[in-house]
Each structure stands twice: as structure tokens, then as C-alpha cells.
Amino acid sequence: MELEEDASRMDLGGGDVSFEGPVVAAMNIVRHQDNLLIKGVATGTITGECFRCLDAFRQSLRQEFTVYAERKPDGGIRGLDRELLTDHYLCFHDGVSLDMGGEVRESLLLGIPLQPLCRPDCKGLCAGCGANLNSEPCTCAKRAESPAPSSVKI
Ligand SMILES: [Zn+2]
Ligand SMILES: [Zn+2]
Structure with missing residues (x-):
């Protein structure tokens, strides 16, 4: 039934x-x-x-x-x-x-x-960059690698 x-x-x-x-x-x-x-x-x-x-x-x-x-x-x-x-x-x-x-x-x-x-x-979302790890790579590492400005003017 x-x-x-x-x-x-x-x-x-x-x-x-x-x-x-x-x-x-x-x-x-x-x-x-x-x-x-x-x-x-x-x-x-x-x-x-x-x-x-x-x-x-x-x-x-x-x-x-x-x-x-x-x-x-x-x-x-x-x-x-x-x-x-x-x-x-x-x-x-x-x-x-x-x-x-x-x-x-x-x-x-x-x-x-x-x-x-x-x-x-x-895989969820990256807590750092918010990337959806199922479909996109985490960009946290890249950000950390990008050089900080060597001189800052104000
Ligand atoms: Zn999900
Ligand atoms: Zn990330």
C-alpha cells in the first residue's frame, strides 16, 4: 500500500x-x-x-x-x-x-x-578568506606571501 x-x-x-x-x-x-x-x-x-x-x-x-x-x-x-x-x-x-x-x-x-x-x-568555507573550498582554492597563503609595502608615505 x-x-x-x-x-x-x-x-x-x-x-x-x-x-x-x-x-x-x-x-x-x-x-x-x-x-x-x-x-x-x-x-x-x-x-x-x-x-x-x-x-x-x-x-x-x-x-x-x-x-x-x-x-x-x-x-x-x-x-x-x-x-x-x-x-x-x-x-x-x-x-x-x-x-x-x-x-x-x-x-x-x-x-x-x-x-x-x-x-x-x-570542505566548507575557509575561515580565513571565506572561499568555498569545494569550488575555489583558498587564497590565504597567497595573501600572506604578497609583500608588504617597503615604504609608506603619509
Ligand atoms: Zn557544503
Ligand atoms: Zn583561505
């Missing part, structure tokens, strides 16, 4: 990284009486600024998730169930529909790197 939703409709914003295009959740649902065990993989595309060189980057994100869904109890959701629900370990279905949006969103947000890089071996 595969579901697709546009990232802009999933409230994935916030932070330096944003989602772009569709989010796809492929899942396998195992049913045990009224309980469902849902294992899936959510994929999406994130864009943002590289933590090291500040260049814009785009990369795909792939997150596995596991969610248990129980049939909504007649008396409402209480106690431990309520806590599990807010932690996104457990959700409820009414036998007809199941909203997985929160769980998929949560797993994707967890997958965003704290320090996203445009590529794993990004």
Missing part, C-alpha cells in the same frame, strides 16, 4: 530545512484482530543550506517507521494510551479510516540531519 501527499500540505515546515514535492509512504499493514501493525518507509526531498559551505542543497530522505493502531475504545482514549498517542507510537482507527499523517510526518522530521551537508565530504 502506498500513499502520497504533497509536502506543503503536511505541515513539515520549520527550521532551516524544508520539504519539497511529494512525500510517499509505502507501508505494509499486518492485521491481528482489531489491531494493526504498520511498518513503512516514508520518503521525501529536503532542501536547505549546507551547514558547512552555506550552499543550497537538495537531498532525499528515507525514514522507516513502525506504528501500532488499535481500534478506538468506546469510552474514549485515556491514560497510557493517550501518552502513547502523543508520542506517536500508537494511533487509533475506527474500523473505517486511519490517519497516518502525524506518524509519517514525525518520522520524516526525525530524519532531518541537525547539520545537513550538501555532500558528505563538503
Whole structure:
């Protein structure tokens, strides 16, 4: 089973990284009486600024998730169930529909790197001259070599 939703409709914003295009959740649902065990993989595309060189980057994100869904109890959701629900370990279905949006969103947000890089071996910016070391050479050494004026007039 595969579901697709546009990232802009999933409230994935916030932070330096944003989602772009569709989010796809492929899942396998195992049913045990009224309980469902849902294992899936959510994929999406994130864009943002590289933590090291500040260049814009785009990369795909792939997150596995596991969610248990129980049939909504007649008396409402209480106690431990309520806590599990807010932690996104457990959700409820009414036998007809199941909203997985929160769980998929949560797993994707967890997958965003704290320090996203445009590529794993990004060389970053030189602290001295500010050159983007991925694409241009550092000019710090050259500057140090250039001779200082021998005489200064004022
Ligand atoms: Zn970079
Ligand atoms: Zn430099």
C-alpha cells in the first residue's frame, strides 16, 4: 500500500530545512484482530543550506517507521494510551479510516540531519578568506606571501 501527499500540505515546515514535492509512504499493514501493525518507509526531498559551505542543497530522505493502531475504545482514549498517542507510537482507527499523517510526518522530521551537508565530504568555507573550498582554492597563503609595502608615505 502506498500513499502520497504533497509536502506543503503536511505541515513539515520549520527550521532551516524544508520539504519539497511529494512525500510517499509505502507501508505494509499486518492485521491481528482489531489491531494493526504498520511498518513503512516514508520518503521525501529536503532542501536547505549546507551547514558547512552555506550552499543550497537538495537531498532525499528515507525514514522507516513502525506504528501500532488499535481500534478506538468506546469510552474514549485515556491514560497510557493517550501518552502513547502523543508520542506517536500508537494511533487509533475506527474500523473505517486511519490517519497516518502525524506518524509519517514525525518520522520524516526525525530524519532531518541537525547539520545537513550538501555532500558528505563538503570542505566548507575557509575561515580565513571565506572561499568555498569545494569550488575555489583558498587564497590565504597567497595573501600572506604578497609583500608588504617597503615604504609608506603619509
Ligand atoms: Zn557544503
Ligand atoms: Zn583561505
